[in-house]
Amino acid sequence: MDQLQHMLAELGAGGFWGAFLANVILVVCIILLSILANWITKKVVLQIISRYIHKTRYQWDNILLERKVFHKLSHVVPAIIIYGFSFMFPAYQEGIVKGVSIYMNLVSILVVNAFLNAVNDIYCTYEISKARPIRGYIQMLQIFVWIIGAILAISTLAGKSPLLLLSGIGALSAVLLLVFKDSLLGLVAGVQLASNDMVQVGDWIDMPKYGADGSVIDISLNTVKVQNWDKTITTIPAYALISDSFKNWRGMISSGGRRIKRAVYVDTGSIVFCTPEMIGSFRKIHYLRDYIDQKAEEIEQYNLQNGIDRSSRVNGRALTNIGVFRAYIQHYIERHPRIHPGMTRMVRQLEPGPNGLPIEIYAFSNTTEWAVYEGIQSDIFDHILAVAPEFGLRVFQNPSGHDLQRLSAAASPGTPPEEPHRLLQGAE
Incomplete structure (x- = not known):
């Protein structure tokens, strides 16, 4: 500074204006030097680091580069230069040092936050990240870093120890708990969700x-x-x-099977005992041949052993079309290629209601893909609805407006008395 003022004095700029001009020249030189150092750091040093990182076989250093950890760290260089030349301005040295300290504090916070984000990104490259996410913990650490940075910045401006400021914050703990209530609740929830794998x-x-x-x-x-x-x-x-x-x-999803739980409502008026002709036709169905033979022999032996008088169909045991139909559906889903063989496969009767007797299919598809699952379920019930009449059964359906029109037309003069009843049964 003295040499510069002496040179300016020789050029005719002495006194107050010489000192002022010397200070301006030094400030401009320091600013230019800081800009040059920052440019060299970013354009030369960071380029060399980036090329080296891209050549390595590791992924974590690429993530650090993408999060601009090194770019944010480069902002420290101008601050170091300004701090190093602060002694040249004794009257303003204390203020310059405080300003540089606060600036470096802010840069440090940005670097740490970028590094924590990079840590989360690196962790997300592993499969365990889906089961144990750490983003909540990272955000909590970032909040803690900002709080510490704010405390250090305030203590630097006040010229006091950070411990004194921390003791004062203790009195505001209730307010802080209220302000950060959601964050604290979220942190606790995140720990429980992760630890319990919910x-x-x-x-x-x-x-x-x-x-x-x-x-x-x-x-x-x-x-x-x-x-x-x-x-x-x-x-x-x-x-x-x-x-x-x-x-x-x-x-x-992890089990590999998705549940099918749907019922077909059968008109109870169509449930009857099986006649010999019906049993003969049922024997032609591949899924029922062994079942019919086994069941017929079992019923015959039971009736003979108990001396059942079969002149009345009410006495003893006999096959019903609904029972054979239920056995057919059971065999059908057990042999279906898209039904999971290792899970429950069951056909059951539910409590009869106003809509008839529910025959429920309870099984699991061997895929959890939604569209495929719906296709499997639809194919199964398409088949069940189509084969029900082969067993002499009627699927219940409330009469539509078209059915009521047919009933009204059938009830007109000249229609046989039994015709409306027949049409109503057809509508059901």
Whole structure:
């Protein structure tokens, strides 16, 4: 500074203006030097680092580069230069040092945040990340880093120890707990969700209270994002998954089978005992041949052993068309190529109601893919509805307007008395 002022004095700029001009020249030189150092760091040093990183076979260093950890770190270089030349301005040295300290504090926070984001990205490259996401913990660490950075910045400006500021914050703990309530609840929920393996990214969950029915696409500190099947996105508070109930379909997907649980309603008026002609026709069905022979022999032996008088069809045991129909469906689903053989396969009767006798099929498809599952289920019930008349059974259906018109026409003068009843049965 003295040499520069002496040179300016020789050029005719002495006194106050010489000192002022010397300070301006030094400030400009320091700024130009800082810009040059920053340019060299970014255009030369970072380019060399980037080329070296792209040549390595590791993926984690590429992620650090994508998150611009090194780019943010390069901002420290101008601050170091300014700090190094601060002694040349004794009157402003303290303020310059404080400003540089706060700037480097901010740069450090940005570097740490970028590094933590890179850590999360690196962790997401592993399969375990779906079962144990750490994004919530990363966000909590980032909040902690910002709090520490703010405390250090305030303590630097005040010229006091950070410990004194921390002791003052203790009095504001209640306010902080209120402000960060959602974050704290989200942190606790994230720990419980991860430790209990309650939900993962990619799980299909159903939470009617929040209108969520779809796949989990993101789990963060405060929220869980669910992409519904209509492509809308529902955001659920993370702690709601702990406080409220929800359905997770992961077990169904991992089992490899999806449940089919649907009933066919049979008109009870079509249920009868099997005649010899009906039994003869049932024997021609491949799935029923062995069943009919075994069941007929069992019934015959029972009736003979108990001396049953078969002159009345009410006495003893006999085959019914509904029982044979149920046995046929059971054999059909057991031999179906798209029904899972290792899971429950059952055909059962439910309680009769106003719509007839429900015959329920309870089985599992050997795929969990939605479209394929629906196709399998539809094919099965297409077949069942088509073969029901072969057993003398009528599938129940409420009369439509067309059926009522036919009834009205059949009830007109000149129609035989039994015709409306026959048409009504046909409608059912």
